[in-house]
Amino acid sequence: MLGLLLGPWSLDAHAQGVPQNGWPRKPIRVVVPFPAGGGSDTVARVLLQGLSKRLGQPVYIDNKPGAATVIGTDAVVRAAPDGYTLLLSGSTSFSVNAALRKTLPYDPTRDLAPIAIVARTSLALVVGEGTPWQSLQEVIADAKTQPGRIRYGTFGPGSGPHLAGEMFAMAAGIELQDVPYRSSGQLMVALGVGEVEMGIDVAGTLAPQVRAGRMRALAILGQDHSSMLPEVRTMAEQGLGEATFEAWFGLAAPAQTPPAVLARISRAVVATMADAEVRASLRAQGMAPVAVGAEAFRKEADSEISRYRMQAHRAGITVD
Template identity: 65%
Template sequence: MKLTASRRTAGLLLCAASILLTLVVPAHAQNAWPERPVKLVVPFPPGGGTDIVARAMGQGLSQQLGQPVIIDNKPGASTIIGTDAVAKAAPDGYTLLLSGSTSYSVNPAMRARLPYDPVRDLSPIAIVARTPLVLVVGNGTPWHSLPELIAAAKAKPKGIRYVTFGSGSGPHLAGELLALAAGIQLQDIPYKGSSQGAMAVIAGEVEIGIDTVASVAPHVRSGKLRALGIVGATRSSMLPEVRTLAEQGLPDATFDAWYGFAAPARTPAPVIDKLTRAVTATMGSAALQSQLRAQGMEPVVIGAGAFRQQMEGEILRYRALAHRAGIAAE
């Protein structure tokens, strides 16, 4: 009997130790994070505004975390491919997302079927930069002002083409809002990203581009593109002479772009806390802020709560606007 009781006691102790170990080991793993390189997914090709923010942040985050931050460009399907890869990744802090508002609010508002739900499948960390979009035309076009472009579009419905990053993408929504506000019809043409889109406008494949100041300002300065209006709510310090569409009588065409940093949902709170501190410290760098401003961006740190509120609010707003403008993304 005594031997049986001893064995029973030993078994209980072993079970308790096993349970304790299952609690301690994950906690240790979370506290030790990161123990290997961290992958930062960018759902655009290299060279565009999102990629610029990611690479600038990646250097600072590497220093803060003590591990390399590897940029992984996964373009395609209006950012859905890359964003979905992060949403379905292991929630261990080693696969993260840096993307524009297309991933977080535009796609969910435009698309009835989406393989991910940003509210459910992503853990917002921070909005780290804002950037206005700018309406540009090729140097070979005859238009030197927004009224001239609008007049030409009214004379030739759907005869003037503009670049998008796919149906329902940010530039697509901005272009349709412009068309609705101006009473014109434009033809959207999809491209994989900012670099390809800008080259298409420069080459005359399409007449109009709507992209971030960061992506197209160098081409505007070189004379390859002509800026006709800032699509955002305020002018850009990079192109201060270019008036907003609101200043030119089209306030309903305003569309703002921003960049947010997120992790898969259910990423452990200690890892999210470390990421938040690392992102905040990285964005506090004067050198990084200067680097982003030089690209026409406004560095910010908008925390997880406000990030989620903005995402949810924009989904509702853009869904209503899409219905009003007749936008349907498949």
């Protein structure tokens, strides 16, 4: 499967550790616009070890959370386009924010140069152990009797989990109250103490909590079952196909980064994602490793912006 995605990049994948055209000559910073411990951070830590090996320079994470990835993404957009500052983030940065927010300090299509989508995963909907619901239909039934009472945790207005929650509410014909948190850790605590009844996050992040009995997983929001929660049915299987949300993680650079530098990074990404150890490590975290090139990355993000914008309009979602 990986070979089908790589295209011509695979011909140069053996090039490792030797600077080309004078780049790179110093450490490379990869901004992750989330706190440590979330899905983007997990992908970054696995990917960056391989990139460092193949680029011959240290590649390090700079966590810049806030405003549903806007702060960290903007820092990359404003950085010098020299290949020494990159962005590793989920689709929130590349499509969701652009679809939901009235204004952004940048345009992801114009101001970011896509390099590769490197992993896909599933979001899961969970409820706290103190809640009475054993199924998604029970949640829907209660929500219909008490509109807006059930609270669900997100990473902030305009984030992927926020949109996913609103897509679920729209498909089910219910009203929910979204409550923003800064990180997966904060969301776990909030679910544990009952600040919110429901949460949406990466399945691999939630799985240990579900297995420990601290929360119950009621649905997977992706098209397929999650390897981390294989027994949990998808939204589509439960009659809510319109609530399907695909989560992925991509690597990008500031626009105007020299093509030769982007190509060098691309080759390093391809070699890294073909590494059996890297692939196994990502799978162990509930991530599906891929290497989707720049052109397909751009098309996917643009398609999502159009689709999510239409869904947000139908659901009446706007983020200032």
